[in-house]
Amino acid sequence: MTTSHLLAEAKVPRYTSYPTAPHFSKAVTPRDYTQWLAALPSDTTLSLYLHIPFCRELCNYCGCFTKASRRSEPVERYAAVLRREIELIAGLAGSRQVTRIHWGGGTPSVLDSDLLTVHAALDRHFALCSLTEHAIELDPRVVDERLVERLVQIGINRASLGVQDVSPHVQQAIGRIQPPERVEAVVAALRAAGIGQLSFDFMYGLPRQTIDDVRANMEFARRLHPQRISLFGYAHVPWFRPHQRLIDASALPGAAERLEQAETARALLIEAGYQAIGIDHFALPDDELARAAREGWLRRNFQGYTTDDADALLGLGVSAIGQLPQGYVQNSPDQYLYSTAVTAGQPATARGLAFTDEDRLRARVIERLMCDLSVDLEAVAGGHAAALKAEFDNRIKSILGADGGEMLQVENSRIAVTDAGRPYLRLIASAFDTYLERENARHSVAV
Numbered sequence: 001m002t003t004s005h006l007l008a009e010a011k012v013p014r015y016t017s018y019p020t021a022p023h024f025s026k027a028v029t030p031r032d033y034t035q036w037l038a039a040l041p042s043d044t045t046l047s048l049y050l051h052i053p054f055c056r057e058l059c060n061y062c063g064c065f066t067k068a069s070r071r072s073e074p075v076e077r078y079a080a081v082l083r084r085e086i087e088l089i090a091g092l093a094g095s096r097q098v099t100r101i102h103w104g105g106g107t108p109s110v111l112d113s114d115l116l117t118v119h120a121a122l123d124r125h126f127a128l129c130s131l132t133e134h135a136i137e138l139d140p141r142v143v144d145e146r147l148v149e150r151l152v153q154i155g156i157n158r159a160s161l162g163v164q165d166v167s168p169h170v171q172q173a174i175g176r177i178q179p180p181e182r183v184e185a186v187v188a189a190l191r192a193a194g195i196g197q198l199s200f201d202f203m204y205g206l207p208r209q210t211i212d213d214v215r216a217n218m219e220f221a222r223r224l225h226p227q228r229i230s231l232f233g234y235a236h237v238p239w240f241r242p243h244q245r246l247i248d249a250s251a252l253p254g255a256a257e258r259l260e261q262a263e264t265a266r267a268l269l270i271e272a273g274y275q276a277i278g279i280d281h282f283a284l285p286d287d288e289l290a291r292a293a294r295e296g297w298l299r300r301n302f303q304g305y306t307t308d309d310a311d312a313l314l315g316l317g318v319s320a321i322g323q324l325p326q327g328y329v330q331n332s333p334d335q336y337l338y339s340t341a342v343t344a345g346q347p348a349t350a351r352g353l354a355f356t357d358e359d360r361l362r363a364r365v366i367e368r369l370m371c372d373l374s375v376d377l378e379a380v381a382g383g384h385a386a387a388l389k390a391e392f393d394n395r396i397k398s399i400l401g402a403d404g405g406e407m408l409q410v411e412n413s414r415i416a417v418t419d420a421g422r423p424y425l426r427l428i429a430s431a432f433d434t435y436l437e438r439e440n441a442r443h444s445v446a447v
């Protein structure tokens with residue numbers, strides 16, 4: 001049972017958005033984005049996401065939108081366009097307060113001294129005085145004293161570090177050599193500089209990774225004690241990410257081993273005092289993320305689980321996705337088209353999706369399920385609860401089959417996922433996804 005459900009689970013979205021990105025279309029244009037920004041009430045709070053699509057070299061397993069660049073010129077050119085985009089979008093979004101900034105990638109620190117110039121542009125053009133969280137993704141292999149100084153200078157107060165696996169044979173197999181002592185030194189340097197809010201990213205399902213490796217990883221986490229931990233399963237999709245062809249597919253653990261790795265890591269983290277959050281996050285009980293999960297105000301966005309409660313997320317940089325009350329917008333993933341649009345004074349919007357009322361309703365239901373592992377349809381969907389419940393009852397049987405009973409606890413309009421169902425949470429949430437339903441229907445017609 002578990003293997004077939006896991007295979008099905010692997011094919012459903014992670015629901016960091018609903019509707020999900022594959023359903024975005026060109027129907028949303030730069031003009032729409034401009035109008036949507038202008039229509040935001042003046043007390044709208046903003047969260048900014050900056051995408052830096054460069055790394056010094058590519059790790060074999062990487063699923064991010066990035067490319068390798070050892071030269072500084074392309075990065076400097078990119079930073080110049082990004083500064084221009086900041087000015088442009090801030091001009092359209094007015095003086096609305098920014099509460100969060102997140103630098104992601106890629107490896108944002110490749111910006112080098114342009115970290116300061118891009119930050120100066122943010123500071124000049126956006127209202128940052130209500131900023132509460134300023135986060136960055138870091139590659140421990142390239143963190144040095146000068147970078148830490150710059151992070152302090154721009155006011156970073158949260159950093160997430162890609163650890164993935166501490167065992168040399170796994171690091172060899174994934175093309176990312178990163179001695180654990182290096183990570184320890186970076187953690188010490190960040191803490192000494194006052195950047196104490198740390199997250200570690202780990203992966204399971206990696207080539208040549210064993211249960212003992214997973215145990216070593218969790219022991220490493222227990223010892224370094226970051227506030228938050230993410231644990232992602234490696235997705236081998238070489239047809240989509242060609243550099244993953246460098247990974248020996250025959251060395252990948254099978255579905256049952258992957259499940260055992262995920263469950264072992266989870267049990268060890270809980271034993272170490274972490275609180276499990278949603279499908280893939282853990283946090284120390286006094287961390288805001290853990291509190292939000294306990295108190296029912298956890299959110300899910302493109303960065304995963306978050307406490308970000310800003311009214312609008314603005315994506316800056318090539319391929320960056322934004323979320324406004326009116327819908328999703330995504331910048332062009334083509335660097336030439338992105339730069340050309342921004343240089344001409346236009347938003348680089350390439351596609352998006354304007355929400356319908358039904359999208360909003362289903363998004364709320366799916367978000368609660370993904371965050372709380374339960375949803376009270378009556379509370380979330382009001383008058384639509386009965387129809388949604390009937391639809392769920394109808395679909396969930398074909399999704400979970402005869403074993404579905406042990407994965408769910410259903411009482412009136414409340415659907416709760418049990419411990420047995422937790423590994424299949426995305427699959428259960430997909431029962432509310434009409435886009436996927438339509439797609440599946442299309443595929444079966446095509447077959």
Ligand code: SF4
Nearest residue numbers: 055058059062064106
């Ligand atoms: S450093 Fe991160 S973003 Fe860059 S290639 Fe490696 S995994 Fe991908």
